[in-house]
Amino acid sequence: MRNSSSARVFAVSVASAVVMVSVVVRLCLLTSGAFAQGPSIPAAPATPKRPVTDEYYGVKVTDDYRWLENWDDPEVKQWSAAENARSREYFDHLPSRPAIKERLKQLVAASSAAYYELQFRGGTLFAMRYQPPQQQPALVALHSADDPASAKVIFDPNAAAGKGSTAVDFYVPSLDGKYVAAALSENGSEDSNARVFEVATGKELADIVPRVNFATAGGSLDWKADDSGFYYTRYPQGNERPPEDANFYQQVYFHKLGTDAKRDAYVIGKEFPRIAEIQLRTSDDGRWLLAAIGNGDGGEYAHYVMDSTGKWTQVTHFEDGIVAVKFGADDALYLLSRKDAPRGQILRLPLPHLVLDHLNLDQAKAIVAESSGIGADESARASIENFVPTPGHLYVIDIMGGPSRVRVFDGKGHALAAPPLPPISAIGQVVSIGAGDVLFYTSTFIEPPAWYRFDAATGKATPTALFETSPVKFDDAEVVRDFATSKDGTRVPVDIIRRKDTKLDGTNPTLLTGYGGYGISTKPYFVGSETRIWLDQGGVFVFANLRGGAEYGEEWHKAGNLTHKQNVFDDFIASAEYLIGRKYTSPAHLAIVGGSNGGLLMGAAFTQRPELFRAVVSFVGIYDMLRVELDPNGAFNVTEFGTVKDAGQFKALYAYSPYHHVKDGTAYPAILFLTGENDHRVNPMQSRKMTARLQAANGSDRAILLRTTASAGHGMGTALDEQIEQGADVYSFLFAQMGIEYTPATEK
Numbered sequence: 001m002r003n004s005s006s007a008r009v010f011a012v013s014v015a016s017a018v019v020m021v022s023v024v025v026r027l028c029l030l031t032s033g034a035f036a037q038g039p040s041i042p043a044a045p046a047t048p049k050r051p052v053t054d055e056y057y058g059v060k061v062t063d064d065y066r067w068l069e070n071w072d073d074p075e076v077k078q079w080s081a082a083e084n085a086r087s088r089e090y091f092d093h094l095p096s097r098p099a100i101k102e103r104l105k106q107l108v109a110a111s112s113a114a115y116y117e118l119q120f121r122g123g124t125l126f127a128m129r130y131q132p133p134q135q136q137p138a139l140v141a142l143h144s145a146d147d148p149a150s151a152k153v154i155f156d157p158n159a160a161a162g163k164g165s166t167a168v169d170f171y172v173p174s175l176d177g178k179y180v181a182a183a184l185s186e187n188g189s190e191d192s193n194a195r196v197f198e199v200a201t202g203k204e205l206a207d208i209v210p211r212v213n214f215a216t217a218g219g220s221l222d223w224k225a226d227d228s229g230f231y232y233t234r235y236p237q238g239n240e241r242p243p244e245d246a247n248f249y250q251q252v253y254f255h256k257l258g259t260d261a262k263r264d265a266y267v268i269g270k271e272f273p274r275i276a277e278i279q280l281r282t283s284d285d286g287r288w289l290l291a292a293i294g295n296g297d298g299g300e301y302a303h304y305v306m307d308s309t310g311k312w313t314q315v316t317h318f319e320d321g322i323v324a325v326k327f328g329a330d331d332a333l334y335l336l337s338r339k340d341a342p343r344g345q346i347l348r349l350p351l352p353h354l355v356l357d358h359l360n361l362d363q364a365k366a367i368v369a370e371s372s373g374i375g376a377d378e379s380a381r382a383s384i385e386n387f388v389p390t391p392g393h394l395y396v397i398d399i400m401g402g403p404s405r406v407r408v409f410d411g412k413g414h415a416l417a418a419p420p421l422p423p424i425s426a427i428g429q430v431v432s433i434g435a436g437d438v439l440f441y442t443s444t445f446i447e448p449p450a451w452y453r454f455d456a457a458t459g460k461a462t463p464t465a466l467f468e469t470s471p472v473k474f475d476d477a478e479v480v481r482d483f484a485t486s487k488d489g490t491r492v493p494v495d496i497i498r499r500k501d502t503k504l505d506g507t508n509p510t511l512l513t514g515y516g517g518y519g520i521s522t523k524p525y526f527v528g529s530e531t532r533i534w535l536d537q538g539g540v541f542v543f544a545n546l547r548g549g550a551e552y553g554e555e556w557h558k559a560g561n562l563t564h565k566q567n568v569f570d571d572f573i574a575s576a577e578y579l580i581g582r583k584y585t586s587p588a589h590l591a592i593v594g595g596s597n598g599g600l601l602m603g604a605a606f607t608q609r610p611e612l613f614r615a616v617v618s619f620v621g622i623y624d625m626l627r628v629e630l631d632p633n634g635a636f637n638v639t640e641f642g643t644v645k646d647a648g649q650f651k652a653l654y655a656y657s658p659y660h661h662v663k664d665g666t667a668y669p670a671i672l673f674l675t676g677e678n679d680h681r682v683n684p685m686q687s688r689k690m691t692a693r694l695q696a697a698n699g700s701d702r703a704i705l706l707r708t709t710a711s712a713g714h715g716m717g718t719a720l721d722e723q724i725e726q727g728a729d730v731y732s733f734l735f736a737q738m739g740i741e742y743t744p745a746t747e748k
Helices: 005-025 075-091 099-108 528-538 554-558 566-581 598-610 632-636 647-656 685-697 719-737
Strands: 051-056 059-063 114-121 122-128 138-142 150-155 166-173 179-186 194-197 206-216 219-223 229-234 250-258 263-267 278-284 289-295 301-306 311-315 322-327 334-335 344-350 367-368 383-390 393-399 404-409 425-434 437-444 450-455 460-467 479-487 491-499 510-513 538-546 590-595 615-619 670-676 705-711
Touching: 051 250, 059 450, 075 685, 075 705, 075 719, 099 719, 114 166, 114 425, 114 437, 122 166, 150 179, 150 194, 166 219, 179 206, 179 219, 206 229, 206 367, 219 278, 250 278, 263 301, 289 322, 301 322, 311 322, 322 383, 334 383, 344 383, 367 393, 367 404, 383 425, 383 437, 393 425, 404 425, 425 590, 479 566, 491 528, 491 566, 510 566, 538 566, 566 590, 566 598, 566 647, 590 598, 598 615, 670 685, 670 719, 685 705, 705 719
Parallel strands: 510 538, 510 590, 590 615, 615 670, 670 705
Antiparallel strands: 051 059, 114 122, 122 138, 138 150, 166 179, 179 194, 194 206, 219 229, 229 250, 250 263, 278 289, 289 301, 301 311, 322 334, 334 344, 344 367, 383 393, 393 404, 425 437, 437 450, 450 460, 479 491, 491 538
């Protein structure tokens, strides 16, 4: 997954959407019968049309709902409140909703603790620990992955804010493990201040560093070796730049512990682009600082290294095709290159002994070659997704159309024993813990995830005590991996979760999801108890690995970005047609779900093929592609989507922009839009305008609903209680629209 903030959060958003869908699915038993929407829905609020016409390259485009973009207008807030009240009236009269909400609470309470975002520094293992039914994950330190009882809470957002409004956006321990700096934000805003905690006592220091993170360029920090302070990403403050640039021009500053942040020193960044996205990393020995600079969200990176004297050297440029750089334990940089190698190769570049007198990318040597890409076997098309250098070993994580594999090499690129993985599984994270050993997190669709330790000396993997448990089993279920054929003949992988005795008679209620953007891949994750009852009643759950992701490397990504974005929608529609053609389901039984970039996917799918779907759930989506770049985060997306300032890119954007392809009198499926007032990644006006346009145009009697959450943003940092409320709304909506009746059942 890319470091770019937009891409990272888009990925989290769609994963959250898919999990939420599957959570609701587990709640009900399916019974046959006529489809019904449940209680009648109140009339939509009056939404006047106030046309505004723009002209692009001789094309006149009229926007009737431009006025809904202005959240500072009391009329817009009144309209949004009326839409929320209308949706609330509908949800609260769905007879299944109270039981669904209660079941969600029970399932969450029965879930085990989950550990993620592990880091190992100073002999201490740090992690975010989510322990239901807490509202937010807590930051903890452990002696080892085999001793979860040793976990000591360093910072608990649940104690800091009773309603769960505070969230940890990211954290970084000092190199010796003495301190932890954490970026904290409120109400899903991602507008973070850095706070510092002493690990041994959990005591918070007086230091507060403002605006180290935001939704546009994200944020990062890392420590100086002597614990005297940390380098961090800083946004413009005060009157340093005009208001329209407040969330751009990210730079690197240094904060000395115990001093006022107003005295922090500039380090580097004045020459970086307006849409720079910076990630920082200190080498394990503290001698070097790496700054990775993303050119917006399109996948181009430049890298700079600072030596112990404070001298910076630019190692790579945007055009070099180096997408990741990491420090090795052997005084070398390891680089993931896609230059003339779209599936990736690993290069090694020696570092000077002490200072950067000279560091030339031409001196880098390939030690892990690109896969051949030849043959039908997906392993031949494997793309390097990530890598972790450790003392004496190099771990390479490949993606093969969605599932993962791990390869292990020595320092010269010779293959060594590697841990075996379950079929159709994914690697979520690999953490170096010293002596060449690593911890790695793996998951499948139907087995709970777990952390394993890989012993480099013996070449064996053993489970740790950091594993998740589920109250249900999937012994009678299977994952079928197949391929749909897209419009241009491209084979598109689909992962189908079903019971082994599923009958292909076209009547199975089916949930289809996808993403297709930013080079972010749709990978296996444990669907858990939420899918158990769905499968018991003949339901089918499907993931499509669309172009625009990186399931087969950078070529797969570029085939679905910029002017090629329509390929993503063609792939998704082909996946739906595959399910119908193979008689898994039918349009009357097919629902789709997606979030953020996946919300754009939803909008394109139902505007291009409205007859293909019965119901749609779209989280924090983008719909007006001609206006998105005018928002701060939208400007970062130009390198992925394109811009209306380019004639060719405008033509492509206008050709699929969902908002501009809503047609009056068309019978649309039932649609639920969800957004958050504090979303700084996708402007909530996107959902407002799309809702208004569809309510005016819809030729069917199916519900078009808008749900706006005042205490949430793009999805990160949302309190558990709100997630449960949202889940109950989403699934009672889906059940009502698809004719699914809730009946209490015993979980397997």
